[in-house]
Amino acid sequence: MEIIRFAELKNEPWRNKGGVTRELASHPKAASAQDGAWDWRVSIADVTKAGDFSTFPGMERVLTVIDGELLLLTVDGAEHPLEKYRPFRFSGEAASHGALPTGDVRNLNVVTRSDTYKGFTSIIELSKKRAHPVFEGQLAVLLQGQATVSPGAAEDDGATDAETEAAPAPEPEALGRYDAVVGSDVRSPEILGRGFLAVVSIDRVAG
Incomplete structure (x- = not known):
């Protein structure tokens, strides 16, 4: 039986410094949580300021707010208010921007390579x-x-x-x-x- 202890995971800052990510699991295991060399990845991210999200060409994302009240996510110009515990699926290559109208949030992210895997939360x-x-x-x-x-x-x-x-x-x-x-x-x-x-x-x- 394998348990991944959140307290033991390493923080990796975002490229835009808008938050940090902790990788729970990925396949194949990559040298960095940000390099996109994997076919799928499950991670938890703390979002502390508004800004653009990283793009993942050829991949699909399922994002779920797991702490905090609301993430206002704009995907290719369309605005989506994401409430806690409501998974939202979108293209990894879409231009996406997050705003925090009610304060910081924590997200569970599932990213999969579209032609190989499908992720569900x-x-x-x-x-x-x-x-x-x-x-x-x-x-x-x-x-x-x-x-x-x-x-x-x-x-x-x-x-x-x-x-x-x-x-x-x-x-x-x-x-x-x-x-x-x-x-x-x-x-x-x-x-x-x-x-x-x-x-x-x-x-x-x-x-």
């Missing part, structure tokens, strides 16, 4: 009674509240019932705000708690 409310599994190709980010994560049930590996019962259950691990859980189809991690979770899915484009 869903915001879900957690439950203490029903665990939310995180599957292969997904990344789950705790946005708000308190939660723990545990490995899911193991698939049949030939062990006897007695051996399975004797094996100690793994202790759940606490998640901090903006910590990310990497999905798996082998003992898919399961998250329990109260609050809100962003589930990012990266799907390969058919063909």
Whole structure:
């Protein structure tokens, strides 16, 4: 089970100095969060002043405000008021500008190479009674509240019932705000708690 701890991520300043980015994951792993050498990337950005966003030719973006009230995003001349927890998809090569009418915001960004991958972001409310599994190709980010994560049930590996019962259950691990859980189809991690979770899915484009 893999957990990406937000507190351990490195800040990378934007080219225009309008904010900083922390990369949660990318593929393939690039030397810099800003060089665009990857096919997909998931990151969290703090926007502290109005300004132009970087362009990513040949890519598509899904941006979600996860802290703060409102980002006023202008894409190719069209204005879009983006409220908290409402994902917005737009072309990475479009001219885009962000304004902050209500103060600083923090964004969850999913950027994918258009001809190879498709990115999706869903915001879900957690439950203490029903665990939310995180599957292969997904990344789950705790946005708000308190939660723990545990490995899911193991698939049949030939062990006897007695051996399975004797094996100690793994202790759940606490998640901090903006910590990310990497999905798996082998003992898919399961998250329990109260609050809100962003589930990012990266799907390969058919063909």
